Amino acid sequence: MITQAEYFGRCYDSRTVHLLVTLVGLMTLLPFLAVQIAGAAKILSGVVDRQISYDAAVLICVASIWAYVHFGGARAVVWTDGLQGIIVAGILGISAWLFVDWAGGVSSGLDRVARAMPEKLVFNRENGPQFLDQMLSWTFAVFLFPHIFQRLFMARAPETIRRTSIISGAIMLVMMACILVMAIFATAELHGTLDDPDELIVAMYRQHWREGGVILMIAVLALSMSTIDSVVLSVASLATRDTLRGQLRIDLSAATELSLARWISLALLALASLVALQGIGRDAIAPWVTLGASFCTLLLWPLIGSTWARGTAAAAIAGMAMGFVAICLARFTHLCEGLPFGFATCGFLVGGTCFLGTCLLQRQPVRS
Template sequence: MNPILISILLYLLLTLLVSRVAAARSANESGFSRQHFLGGQFMGGGILALSLVATYTSASSFIGGPGAAYTFGLGWVLLAVIQVPVAMLTLGVLGPRLWTLAKSSQAVTILDIFRDRYQSKPLLWLAGISLVAGFLGMIVVQFTSGARLLSVVAEIEYTTALLLFVATVVIYTLWGGFRAVSYTDAIQGLIMLAGMFALLMGVLSYGGGVAHLTSQMAEIDPGLLQPHGPDGFMSWPFLLSFWVLVCFGTIGLPHTVLRVMAARDGKAIARAMVLGTAVTALVTLLPHLIGALGRPLVSNLNSPDEVIPTLMVQLFSPWVAGLLLAAPIAAVMSSVDSMLLQATSTLVNDLAMQGREFTEPQQKWLTRGVTLLVAASCTLLALDPPQMIIWLNMAAFGALQVVFLWPLVLGLFWPVARSEAALTSVLAGLGCYLPMTFMKIKLANMHAIVPALAVSLLGFVLAQWWLSRRR
């Protein structure tokens, strides 16, 4: 059997073992929904930091991002590190207030927070539908990315790779719920770091050091060493858009917010801010730097996205390459498991179970059935993903920010904020973001997320002002 495939199979078995241990640790906890979808408030600072970073990190960080750095050079590396404050912003801005509210209200999901804060069914349904639609598109693309990576490096059929990847994620998600997902995400965060450190050392050793590699990059195109990239591609409006999309706007992403709700206490949140920022810096910088420096080493790629797996296979023995390839696979798995769990929790806990009484066995069967249904639907789409799904994934990241950012932040910090203002914010933001995204409209060369979040905020403030005037 292919040594690379054996190494990857061993890694997948490790994730299942960790999920089994996590499930055993939470087996005696009461309340199926809270245990399965949130796991209780159990995360210490280290687990919280690693799980938060691993959840935020996806295929784009290890596949698409390094591919862009391969194409645009060191300027893209500088652009990528804009993401470094993500953990500090999420934990520092939302942490204490969100954790306190989740504990007092026994909230299990982000929609429980909305329900407790706003008491608005239209807002809950709109947010729930947006969350499920966004995550379904993102899950399909993550399934596709993981399967293609396995297929290429392990030299197996795409369908086989897809089924292997999906089966592993579904089994450990069903097996241990949120606690299993969190522990596996933490391990995957460590694997990402170890894999990228080893690959960077290999690139520097094989390429003769940074000075030699950068001189070769300058010979290919001097723009590869410029802050704004070849031909000034990365303009200031582009930089602003990127910062809003991948840094500031992530404060409101449901799958990262959920980690804050599961923190053990305030001290864990404070420790995770420091450790999470350091881990984010490394997980962001290392793969992008490798992608840029790898330009002189691998010049005949079918796609720039292949730079990381190609370097791993070329610079290391098959056994070592298989272990290193666990890093990008971990990046995909650590995102898709959280999305799958959140989509299920929204459909089951926030929509199906509201106003109805279910016994604990009924809750378990409903949860498992919905999880399998969501995974099966996404797997069928991933067998031959239409182009629309790819565009939906790109739109979904920003759309989730438009829906959740201001209602969550202003709901926590503006005591008089009302549900009508939050609903206006969501409708105004989506009404701006979706047409601009799908019609490819750009204002001042900015990504649609910038004007959409501005319109969403303006809608919230104006609606709240109008409501206060009527009182």
């Protein structure tokens, strides 16, 4: 198995590209991991009517995931992802149908949403940039996340990679469509009654079918554990293979690397749980997920460059570095206020411009 950073480093024969992809991967996965834990904990706490506090739910999730990672490793991901994806897609499909029925049908539900929040059904200056940010970031992030990209190289045959990519994409499309339907019709039913929008789906089950919420909780926790397992393993690989071996040139035995990876996984889960227990985890998690996905979009430029004759290491570096700076400035400062788009779009445009401009300015391609 090869890591994403190692793959791009080999494509460009550049340690700088290797290092930047490693850093971007870490910036992508850390917020994603924290919000995964926070989301699973909110579902667990909400389904049991706060009999388990949010803090206790975070600790339960982290302890379960640590055991899963420690004893399962990569095999836990390979053998469980497919089955869990199919089961969760089925549960989400049933949930989407139930939500439509509980909201009084398609026409009734959409009419209620239109009356409750008509401003959300048209593009305007407030929701337009957010919509564009999410469309851009998530369109590319679904295959550029380091833990997803890395798993492509677990298969031994290209045909297996193609087949599993098609199946995974189809399952993901079904799941996203069902979640969208659930969110729309839960909003129609519960608009204005909740303080935390992350509890919308849990509250819908709690109001109409409490036992069904337990089933949903089990499904989401199972899927979250597998996803978080993948993220933790990817970060451990980035730390051991890409940083210690790739950048620092430290020679590690297989046993030492495995031991370090386990300790790094434990430290990472502890860090993610601390973040989830802070205000970031308790607030709405969607903006932080989008931030991680926007960082992930920066990996599009080395990917395009690896298949384009004019793609160079300098162009990949420029696209990632300048895109990262643009995202941070647009998200965490006031320098980009007044722009008609959000931080993900800003990073995408700046990174793409720098990548293409560098490619065109270099007369001779570095790679054939």
